[in-house]
Amino acid sequence: MASATIDTSALKHNLGIVRTRAQGSRVMAVVKANAYGHGLVPVARALAQADAFAVARVEEGLALRNAGIEQPIVLLEGVFDADQREAAAASRFDLVVHGAAQIELLRGAAPASFKVWLKLDSGMNRLGFDPADFPAARAALGALAAVRGPVHSFTHLAGADEPRDAATAGQLACFEAATRGLPGERSIANSAALLNLPSALADWVRPGLLLYGASPMPGAVGADHGLRPAMTLRSQVIAVKAIRPGARVGYGGAWVASRPTMLAIAAIGYGDGYPRSAGAAGSVLLRGRRAPLAGRVSMDMLAIDATDLEPAVRVGEPVVLWGPGLPVEEVAAAAGVIPYELLCGISQRVAVEGR
Ligand SMILES: Cc1ncc(COP(=O)(O)O)c(C=O)c1O
Known part of the structure; x- marks a missing residue:
């Protein structure tokens, strides 16, 4: 996926x-x-x-x-x-x-x-x-x-x-x-x-x-040097879930809803090479807009706080993990790693397609 x-x-x-x-x-x-x-x-x-x-x-x-x-x-x-x-x-x-x-x-x-x-x-x-x-x-x-x-x-x-x-x-x-x-x-x-x-x-x-x-420069992104990201890493929403304030999300219940929350579950995780360590500070692109991760990244899935999306997020919508609009350098910084590690770390499960 x-x-x-x-x-x-x-x-x-x-x-x-x-x-x-x-x-x-x-x-x-x-x-x-x-x-x-x-x-x-x-x-x-x-x-x-x-x-x-x-x-x-x-x-x-x-x-x-x-x-x-x-x-x-x-x-x-x-x-x-x-x-x-x-x-x-x-x-x-x-x-x-x-x-x-x-x-x-x-x-x-x-x-x-x-x-x-x-x-x-x-x-x-x-x-x-x-x-x-x-x-x-x-x-x-x-x-x-x-x-x-x-x-x-x-x-x-x-x-x-x-x-x-x-x-x-x-x-x-x-x-x-x-x-x-x-x-x-x-x-x-x-x-x-x-x-x-x-x-x-x-x-x-x-x-x-x-x-x-x-x-390669700390704090910089490719666009600062006139470069264009070559890879867009994508998946899609496979479940949508409305949760109450106080509900705990994901392994360890590490993220707790502070308001009525609309979660989008996307089919990508550390088994695909998305860094587990991005869970606390990372975000993704949904409809071209940033939406924060909610809780720990699992092997095959991650949860996104999609509450602010209007109209509400739906199953099947594409999710961009990095690419134009969300530099891999930013994801790497959120995960405490370097962009090299993320790009090289895409797993066998991810289909790599030219365009
Ligand atoms: C000897 C050597 N030269 C050049 C490079 C390219 O490095 P970079 O991706 O930082 O341009 C590498 C990669 O690690 C390398 O090992």
């Missing part, structure tokens, strides 16, 4: 905004995690103008190639065994190389198999070579027959959504020092860096969230 409609024209529009903001850079569209819940292959088709796609898993890249996607595909975490390496070579994937074992793995690959991005750990302490080890890793990689063309340089920022964070300046300085004068392309910027850090744009930007029309 719950469905997510994907507005492909919004995806294209958002790619246009990215291009305007990063005019000197090529765009590696980040489509991992089922394109942040929007549908991997349909999103890649909609973003045909992207210069490359980035995914986290070999399987994601294979799904793109099987669908006939011909752009470069970058594996953001590279490959971890010989089977993955061979699959990646056969499908012409580009690799991020972030650890010594991956360099060893590439020794066994056929000549000129891969374009490689060497990842510097400039301060996030997750993946990548420490600055002290970066030159040797680069030399080792550059000497491998499997590597096609120059070794390219890559890093990831931990706090680009907090532009005043001194650690971000430190990461940029670290990357600059490690890669100054080196041949090859460079890539640093995720969505937040694309918005906040012109010096991080480099040869390739790697937006994810912005393409889907949401903002």
